[in-house]
Amino acid sequence: xxxxxxxxxxxxxxxxxxxxxxxxxxxxxFLQARISDIAAEAEVSHGxxxxxxxxxESLFREIAAEVEVRLLAVDxxxxxxxxxxxxxxxxxxxxxSYLTAYQDEAAIMRVIEEVSRYxxxxxxxxxxxxxxxxxxxxxAIARLQSEGLADPxxxxxxxAQALGGMVxxxxxxxxxxxxxxxxxxxxxxxxxxxxxxxxxxxNRPRKVRKAAGAA
Numbered sequence: 001x002x003x004x005x006x007x008x009x010x011x012x013x014x015x016x017x018x019x020x021x022x023x024x025x026x027x028x029x030f031l032q033a034r035i036s037d038i039a040a041e042a043e044v045s046h047g048x049x050x051x052x053x054x055x056x057e058s059l060f061r062e063i064a065a066e067v068e069v070r071l072l073a074v075d076x077x078x079x080x081x082x083x084x085x086x087x088x089x090x091x092x093x094x095x096x097s098y099l100t101a102y103q104d105e106a107a108i109m110r111v112i113e114e115v116s117r118y119x120x121x122x123x124x125x126x127x128x129x130x131x132x133x134x135x136x137x138x139x140a141i142a143r144l145q146s147e148g149l150a151d152p153x154x155x156x157x158x159x160a161q162a163l164g165g166m167v168x169x170x171x172x173x174x175x176x177x178x179x180x181x182x183x184x185x186x187x188x189x190x191x192x193x194x195x196x197x198x199x200x201x202x203n204r205p206r207k208v209r210k211a212a213g214a215a
Contacts (some may be wrong), residue, residue, distance in 0.1 A: 005052070009160075013042075013044060013052065014052045016042045017042045017053065017059065018059070020038050020041035020042035020065060021033075021038045021056070021059045021060065021063055022043075023044075024037050024041055025060060025063065025108060025111050026108050029111055030060060030111050030114065034053075034056075035049050035056050038059070044100070061125070063120050063127055064112045064116075064126075066103050067109065068126060068128075068129040069110055069129075070101065071098070071102065071129065072133060072181055075083070086142055087150075088195050089101055091132045091200075092187060092188070095191055095194070098167060098171070098185060099167075099190075102174075102175060103174075103175055109171075109175070110175075110209075111177055115171060115174075130165070130168065131166065133164050134164050135160070137159075137163060137164050138160035141198065142156045143150060150199055150200060152197070155200075159198070163197060167190060168173070170190065174186055
């Protein structure tokens with residue numbers, strides 16, 4: 001098995017197998033997906049599959065890891081938007097970016113959620129993503145407290161776990177079958193819950209920190 005092909009052709013073939021696997025897993029689910037179907041979708045021979053992956057499990061774990069990284073990267077990009085007029089606007093933007101990205105990946109995320117119940121490696125990838133997201137949220141909440149915008153009584157660690165978990169689990173509810181829920185309304189309601197939980201009443205400007213040595 002060649003996990004990291006040296007040739008450009010090998011890298012393209014491996015990438016094609018990953019994309020084909022994602023489509024087949026989305027269509028058939030993990031248990032019903034067959035290596036022969038993945039190979040056919042990628043337009044390679046059945047034997048070629050084993051040149052790059054030793055099983056459909058190893059392929060799925062890589063796909064799951066890539067998807068989780070993309071979701072985390074989207075959240076990271078959204079949280080770095082410093083041009084927003086205030087903290088509530090930044091929270092709204094982050095919620096919209098995350099839910100939109102999750103919607104784009106909803107088909108494979110449904111399969112990842114199912115497999116994570118019995119596959120330790122997939123579950124570990126999800127846990128790592130949740131932990132990284134919680135760490136970023138904790139830092140963001142602490143920053144809001146230092147700027148006098150968030151309730152100082154809030155424990156940043158607990159709040160990050162609770163609010164991050166709320167958004168992640170709500171995304172599953174929103175895209176795994178609740179057709180009566182609207183994305184725009186979901187963004188506004190999640191933002192309202194976030195703002196109320198942190199004690200953010202309005203988009204107040206940040207405190208202006210005096211430069212060292214200023215009068």
